[in-house]
Amino acid sequence: MLDFKTEVYPLILKKLAEKRRYFTKTENEPNFVKLDGDTVMVRTIKSKPNYEKIPYEFFEKTWDILKSKGRVKQSDLSKVHHVKRSAFMLIAFDLLDEVQYKDFNNSLVLKNWSTLKK
Numbered sequence: 001m002l003d004f005k006t007e008v009y010p011l012i013l014k015k016l017a018e019k020r021r022y023f024t025k026t027e028n029e030p031n032f033v034k035l036d037g038d039t040v041m042v043r044t045i046k047s048k049p050n051y052e053k054i055p056y057e058f059f060e061k062t063w064d065i066l067k068s069k070g071r072v073k074q075s076d077l078s079k080v081h082h083v084k085r086s087a088f089m090l091i092a093f094d095l096l097d098e099v100q101y102k103d104f105n106n107s108l109v110l111k112n113w114s115t116l117k118k
Contacts, residue, residue: 001067002098004060004063005060008063008096009056010038011096012059012092012093012095012096013035013040015092015095015096020034023091024087024091025074025090025101025103026074026087027087029044029045029087030044030045031044031088032044034051038056039053039056040053040054041053041054042054042085042088058083058084058085058089059089059092061081062081062093063093065077065081066099066110066113070109070110071107071108071109071110072107072108073105073107074087074089074090074107077089089108090106090108093108094108098111098112
């Protein structure tokens with residue numbers, strides 16, 4: 001299984017750096033991304049004109065849930081696991097080859113989860 005801090009998070013940062021603007025999966029609202037070292041800053045319609053820091057812990061917790069359960073819905077991410085900015089987590093993790101976004105239930109699925117768990 002990939003190590004989050006040394007393998008997954010750097011890959012998320014690399015992928016996010018490819019564009020300045022991403023759109024939420026359900027509402028198609030723009031999220032403007034700015035990286036400050038290994039810190040992710042995002043500006044949304046609500047936060048405009050300010051960029052808000054997305055804590056590393058939100059990314060790490062999302063990955064931990066994916067590793068343990070194999071999938072997570074956006075609503076569970078925010079309401080059950082208390083990961084704020086859950087819409088952005090779906091954007092960021094969907095950039096990874098190992099993760100797939102499922103629009104029918106607005107969730108992330110870790111590909112090959114059953115074989116990775118072994």
